[in-house]
Amino acid sequence: MRTYEQYLDMVNDTIARLALPETPARLYQPITYTMTQGGKRLRPVLTLMATDAMGGDSALALQAAAGVEMFHNFTLLHDDVMDRAAVRRGQPTVHRKWNDNVAILSGDAMLTLATGLVAQVPGACLAEVLHTFNRTAMEIYEGQQHDMDFESRNDVTVEQYMHMIRLKTSVLLGCACRIGALIAGAPDDACQALYDVAVNTGLAFQLRDDVLDVWGDPKTFGKATGGDILNNKKTFLLISAQQLAQDEDASELRYWLTEKKVMPDFKVQAVTELYERLGVRQRAEQAIDTYTQRALDGLAAVPMSDEGREAFAALINRLVSRDH
Amino acid sequence: MRTYEQYLDMVNDTIARLALPETPARLYQPITYTMTQGGKRLRPVLTLMATDAMGGDSALALQAAAGVEMFHNFTLLHDDVMDRAAVRRGQPTVHRKWNDNVAILSGDAMLTLATGLVAQVPGACLAEVLHTFNRTAMEIYEGQQHDMDFESRNDVTVEQYMHMIRLKTSVLLGCACRIGALIAGAPDDACQALYDVAVNTGLAFQLRDDVLDVWGDPKTFGKATGGDILNNKKTFLLISAQQLAQDEDASELRYWLTEKKVMPDFKVQAVTELYERLGVRQRAEQAIDTYTQRALDGLAAVPMSDEGREAFAALINRLVSRDH
Numbered sequence: 194m195r196t197y198e199q200y201l202d203m204v205n206d207t208i209a210r211l212a213l214p215e216t217p218a219r220l221y222q223p224i225t226y227t228m229t230q231g232g233k234r235l236r237p238v239l240t241l242m243a244t245d246a247m248g249g250d251s252a253l254a255l256q257a258a259a260g261v262e263m264f265h266n267f268t269l270l271h272d273d274v275m276d277r278a279a280v281r282r283g284q285p286t287v288h289r290k291w292n293d294n295v296a297i298l299s300g301d302a303m304l305t306l307a308t309g310l311v312a313q314v315p316g317a318c319l320a321e322v323l324h325t326f327n328r329t330a331m332e333i334y335e336g337q338q339h340d341m342d343f344e345s346r347n348d349v350t351v352e353q354y355m356h357m358i359r360l361k362t363s364v365l366l367g368c369a370c371r372i373g374a375l376i377a378g379a380p381d382d383a384c385q386a387l388y389d390v391a392v393n394t395g396l397a398f399q400l401r402d403d404v405l406d407v408w409g410d411p412k413t414f415g416k417a418t419g420g421d422i423l424n425n426k427k428t429f430l431l432i433s434a435q436q437l438a439q440d441e442d443a444s445e446l447r448y449w450l451t452e453k454k455v456m457p458d459f460k461v462q463a464v465t466e467l468y469e470r471l472g473v474r475q476r477a478e479q480a481i482d483t484y485t486q487r488a489l490d491g492l493a494a495v496p497m498s499d500e501g502r503e504a505f506a507a508l509i510n511r512l513v514s515r516d517h
Numbered sequence: 518m519r520t521y522e523q524y525l526d527m528v529n530d531t532i533a534r535l536a537l538p539e540t541p542a543r544l545y546q547p548i549t550y551t552m553t554q555g556g557k558r559l560r561p562v563l564t565l566m567a568t569d570a571m572g573g574d575s576a577l578a579l580q581a582a583a584g585v586e587m588f589h590n591f592t593l594l595h596d597d598v599m600d601r602a603a604v605r606r607g608q609p610t611v612h613r614k615w616n617d618n619v620a621i622l623s624g625d626a627m628l629t630l631a632t633g634l635v636a637q638v639p640g641a642c643l644a645e646v647l648h649t650f651n652r653t654a655m656e657i658y659e660g661q662q663h664d665m666d667f668e669s670r671n672d673v674t675v676e677q678y679m680h681m682i683r684l685k686t687s688v689l690l691g692c693a694c695r696i697g698a699l700i701a702g703a704p705d706d707a708c709q710a711l712y713d714v715a716v717n718t719g720l721a722f723q724l725r726d727d728v729l730d731v732w733g734d735p736k737t738f739g740k741a742t743g744g745d746i747l748n749n750k751k752t753f754l755l756i757s758a759q760q761l762a763q764d765e766d767a768s769e770l771r772y773w774l775t776e777k778k779v780m781p782d783f784k785v786q787a788v789t790e791l792y793e794r795l796g797v798r799q800r801a802e803q804a805i806d807t808y809t810q811r812a813l814d815g816l817a818a819v820p821m822s823d824e825g826r827e828a829f830a831a832l833i834n835r836l837v838s839r840d841h
Binding site for chain 2: 294
């Protein structure tokens with residue numbers, strides 16, 4: 194096993210060597226722009242870690258790992274068009290820097306390139322790797338559609354929210370691990386067990402993101418807090434609050450969700466206080482603990498090297514911790 | 518070998534059995550809407566024909582053929598968003614019937630579904646089939662980007678136009694045939710020879726489309742003529758005319774290309790007459806004959822059954838003929 198930073202270097206090195214064509218420039222420049230903005234590279238690192246931990250050789254998983262990262266970046270690129278997002282990783286989004294058509298088409302190309310990279314695995318596991326990858330992609334599109342459908346709904350339940358983030362966020366962590374395990378030639382139940390570990394980790398990870406968006410330190414969180422509250426984003430916190438709030442609390446929450454002429458800081462502060470009063474922060478922390486524990490319990494049962502298990506456990510704890 | 522209509526039935530039957538999930542409705546309904554609008558199904562029929570003609574069993578190529586058709590429909594769906602097209606096959610386009618976000622996301626899902634279908638081939642040819650499919654997809658995106666880049670250029674050459682339509686239209690016919698041949702287990706040079714036949718056919722086919730858009734009979738062509746002229750679309754005809762026109766002809770062509778306040782019928786009639794005076798129609802017919810002959814000469818050298826060769830030759834002649 195290598196360290197996270199070593200796996201990160203392997204991923205960045207593989208991405209740097211992709212050697213895309215130069216023309217047509219408006220097709221390929223946005224891809225290079227997107228892929229060289231960095232980021233945690235969590236998903237491809239998971240693929241490489243899984244391969245090594247399951248007794249395989251991560252050198253055989255480099256292209257597939259890069260493909261998983263390319264796929265993740267493709268979904269962000271198209272999501273940014275759909276959400277009209279202006280900034281990603283501190284830089285203008287592709288549809289802002291170029292235009293919508295460039296973002297649509299270069300995103301399509303990234304999906305095809307991602308599939309081509311993921312297909313560069315040993316022949317023995319090719320069909321199953323592709324099947325995992327394509328099924329996961331469909332789940333992610335379903336998650337994105339649910340997320341967009343939620344915007345115009347006021348009856349979303351916590352259960353539906355958890356289903357949505359499982360699809361939109363968690364299954365790709367599962368897929369990344371499963372592909373790594375398949376490349377290592379691990380038996381199917383081991384691949385599935387590691388997949389489940391990563392999915393539970395992903396759920397805790399996303400809930401942590403919801404919590405940090407309200408209570409995080411902007412310096413360590415990497416972006417301004419309060420964005421979800423200002424956008425009335427249906428997170429675990431808002432949905433729980435809607436469920437729990439009664440009488441005056443319910444009226445106040447409705448007020449902040451519908452009133453357009455409010456001072457942003459006032460709204461963030463008031464809704465945060467409401468969340469604390471209703472105890473939704475504790476609920477979120479409890480849910481994070483539950484999913485984290487499921488991930489760690491599952492990990493204990495996955496057949497892998499001790500070193501691999503320690504590395505996964507350390508990463509899980511880091512991902513769900515309070516200050517990442 | 519079966520008839521075109523029999524292969525068409527096999528394709529439509531396979532597509533009807535795809536059994537997509539019902540929810541989220543806004544993800545899957547646009548896919549069913551798009552896939553059940555019919556059309557010639559030329560590409561999947563080519564796949565099935567190629568498999569049978571090369572001594573294989575087209576029953577093993579059904580999913581891959583449906584995948585090629587799904588991919589083709591995905592490109593049309595996203596192209597319609599980029600071109601702001603309102604109508605496709607006599608029906609509202611997906612982005613008009615739903616909205617842009619639905620069109621982007623359901624298109625993405627079609628690309629993934631297409632890849633999953635294409636991957637349902639015998640394991641022995643899987644890697645090569647996928648490689649062909651992914652490479653072709655990248656070429657098609659390049660062709661679409663060139664086509665969009667051409668809109669704002671006035672120096673496009675006939676050579677660049679032919680390169681663009683090769684990428685945007687022809688290579689998918691080649692890919693469809695090559696995948697069919699690979700499923701039949703044909704040797705690589707035979708697969709490549711059939712690919713070249715289909716690419717040359719595709720070039721002639723697209724040039725015929727350019728000609729029919731000006732001189733076709735709207736009853737048999739299936740859509741109103743003159744659209745390319747009204748939109749100043751850079752076709753073989755317009756590019757050739759710009760190259761050939763001198764003095765007064767050049768001034769007149771410039772007038773029709775730049776003047777906004779013109780009666781549509783007048784513009785179509787005047788530009789059509791200019792094309793005839795400059796001889797660009799003959800040039801297009803000559804080019805069609807050249808590419809058709811290359812396709813037929815190539816076909817003679819492809820190792821396949823006599824029955825297969827006759828079926829391909831009949832189809833090529835039908836595709837490039839004057840009144841399809």
